[in-house]
Amino acid sequence: MASGESLAAFEGFYRQLDPWGHGKVDAGEAAAFLKRSGLRESVLHKIWNLADQEGAGYLDKKGFIVALQLVSLAQHGQDVSVENLSSSIPPPTMAENVSGSSRAAWAIKTEEKLKFDTIFDTLDPVNGLLTGDKVRPVLLNSKLPVEILGTVWDLSDIDKDGCLDKEEFAVAMHLVYRALDKQPVPTTLPPELIPPSKRGPSPGLAPGPSPAHAVHTQQTSWVVTPGDKMKYDNIFRQADTDKDGFVGGGEVKDVFMQSGVPQNVLAHIWTLCDEKQAGLLNAEQFALAMWLIQQQVKGIDPPQQLSPEMIPPSSRQAKSAGSDVTTIAKEMDVIGREIQDLTREQDSLQSEITDKQQQILDINSLLMNLEVEVNQSQTTLQQLEKQKADTLLPVQKLDKQEAEVERLLEEVKRQCQEETQLVSRLRSQLTSQETSVQNQEQQLNKARVELNNLRSEEANLEQKLETGKIRLEATITAIRAAHTEIAQVRDQLSKLQDTQRNLSTQVGPGGVGDIGLTMATTTASSTWDTGTSDPFGSKDPFASTGNDYNDPFKAEDPFKTDVFQSSVADSGFSTDPFGDDPFSGKDPFSADTGSSKQAAPFAQVTEEDQLAWATSESEAEQKRLEQLQKQEQADMELAMALSREDSKNGTP
CATH class of the missing domain: 1.10.238.10 (EF-hand)
Structure with missing residues (x-):
């Protein structure tokens, strides 16, 4: 490098x-x-x-x-x-230096100059000059910011006389058009934009006022000292936020208001410093405004118009040119010398024009080559555009296919996700079902064991049930016999009650003697031995008068073994209903063997004895009847218990 x-x-x-x-x-x-x-x-x-x-x-x-x-x-x-x-490369050696303003071609082309001259003539120039009032509407029609238009005016007013001639107006319009093309406006006028008639006699001499003007302006010093100028320039640079070399009212308002000067006075100071009424102040005008504000702070009011020593140096040239009539002769001499210099410069420029013409020929040749290349490039571009159009349709189709594939891919991804979730749920359900099957198998095994046990128990119960049925049949037979016996006892009881009533009737009207006489007469042919013989004779008063009675328990005692001992509690009885034998005591019909006396029946029986005997017999029969009823109730409960047991075991 x-x-x-x-x-x-x-x-x-x-x-x-x-x-x-x-x-x-x-x-x-x-x-x-x-x-x-x-x-x-x-x-x-x-x-x-x-x-x-x-x-x-x-x-x-x-x-x-x-x-x-x-x-x-x-x-x-x-x-x-x-x-x-x-490698280390030194700068090249060039035949000429293009930095001098006197050798630079004017950047404004001929056709542009003709167009700008036409506009210039329509604005009614006076003595070939246009004032700011006439140029201002044209510049404002460009819709550019006022700050940029102020810079354009200052750059185009090369001789600083407050007016524009044709060349200066062309420069102003050229800058406006470049600004409309979004190109920056320079802070200083480039050499190639300085009109040839306003360039100095040598490349090193910058365009400016005539020597007479310079001498005149040096005679009057500026009220702003160099020290104050440096201080105000620092404030100006801080206020110039857009760095265009100018400040507007909005940019310096706060600076001015900090001084405490009334607003009407500040407005008057602004009017004095803004000589062109452009709404902008350059650095020198801002410095003058700050100096006037400081004077107002000290109690010195600003003048109605600026005195010569107050005018900024850059603005004095135009004013002094119109007022200094005494220096016209000297200026004519200077102008003569300048004409001679311009003549020499014209010769130099003629030589340069010849070189420029040769350069133009070379450039035209290069341009022709470039035009050929441009035509070739355009042909190639057209071919490429055609290829692009031919390729665009397949690309669009591919884009649509790609979008469709992406949509299908998203759908497949979604379905895969759903299937994955479904498989996960099915796996979870399978695991749960396997666990449930294992539990059910375990329960099934237990149920099988219990079933086998129940079947064994069922067999045992069936065997017991058969035995119970046999015993039940015997029990039912015994119950029926008991019912028959109860009926017989009831008959006997009725007979005893009738006998008792008969006795009561006989005792009532006839007394004991009549009873004894009747009994003696009735039983005269028989003898009643109260000690050794049955008072009812050899015939059982409770014997059945119909068919012979067969003892159902004669062959085998059905209650020899208590088959219901284990199920007493289940049958609802707290005790065995057959535990007490109602006939375990003394036979109420047996003869009293305790007495050895033998006497004639009713020989010594009194009326009270007969009543007592009848009462005791009646009570004994009543008790026996109650015992039989209890026995019957117990047998019924037993039968009901056996029936419930059979239904519980599922026996038909």
Whole structure:
């Protein structure tokens, strides 16, 4: 790469061709500059192709510096290639320096100048000049900010006379159009924009007022001292936020208001300093405004108009030119000398014009080549556009297919996710079912064991049931016999009750003697031995009068073994209903063997004895009847218990 000094020189060359900071150098300007290296056309053509590898038709800053480095390599006899750019390359040697304003071509083209002159003539110039009032509407029609228009006016008013001639108006319009193209407005007028008639006699002399004006302005000092000017310039730079070299009312309002000066006084000071009524102040005008504000703070009111020593130096030239009549003669002498200088400059410019014409011919040749390349590029571009159109339809189809595939992919992903969730749920259900099956198998095994046990128990119960049925049948037979016996006892009881009533009847009217007589008469043929014989004779008074009675328990005692001992509690009885034998006591019908006396029946029986005997017999029968009823109730409960047991065991 190039060294630091060489790089600074390269950047200096670039700023000469791009003073506006556009970031590029047109092909014509670059070709004219490179030709000053003295190299052959073929070498310059190769250098251009290496610098403009993308075929843009212009050189940016990097490409321009590469071109300069390649020119330097060619001048030093080295191979012109990009690989050699890494070596230390000195700046190239150019035949002429394009930095002088007197040698720079005017940037305003002829057709532009004619258009601007037409506009100038329609504004009714006076003595070839337009005042600010006439130019202001034209500038405002551009809709550019007032700050930019103020800068354009200051740059185009080269002689600072407050008016614009045709050339200055052309410069102003050129700057306006460039600003409309979004190009920055420079803070100082570039040399190529200075009209040739307003350029100095030498490249080093900047355009400015005439020597007579300069002498006149030096005679009056400015009220703002250099120290105050530096202080006010610092404040101005802080207030100039957009860095355009001007400040508006909004930018300096706070600065002015801090002084405490009334607003009407500040407005008057602003009017005095803004001589052109542009709504803007440059650095000198701002410094004057600050000086007047400080004077007001000290108690000195601002004047109604500026005195000569108050006028900023840059504004004195136009005023002194119109008021200093005494220096006209001297100025004429100076103008004469300037005419001579201009004549010499005209000769120099004529020579330069010849060179420029040759350069124009070279540029035209280069432009023709470029036009051929442009035509070829356009043909290639058209072919590429056709190919692009032909390729666009398949690409659109592919885009649609891609979108459809992406949609299907999303759908498949969603289905996969749902299936995965379903498989997870099924696995969970399978695990749960397997666990449930295992539990049910365990329960089934237990149920089988219990079933086997129940079957064994059922067999045992069936066997017991058969035995119970046999016993039940015997019990039922016994119950029936008991019922028959109860009926017989009831008959006997009825007979005894009838006998008792008969006795009571006989005792009542006849007394005991009648009873004894009746009994003696009735039983005269029989003898009643109360000690050894049955008072009822040999015949059982309770014997059945119909069929012979067979004892059902004679063959086998059905209650020999208590088969219901284990199920007494289940049958609802707290005790065995057959535990007590109602006939275990003394036979109520047996003869009293305790007495050995034998006497005639009713021989010694009194009426009280007969009543007592009848009462006792009646009570005994009543008790026996109650015992039989209890026995019958117990037998019924037993039968019901057996029936419940059978239904519980499922026996039909």
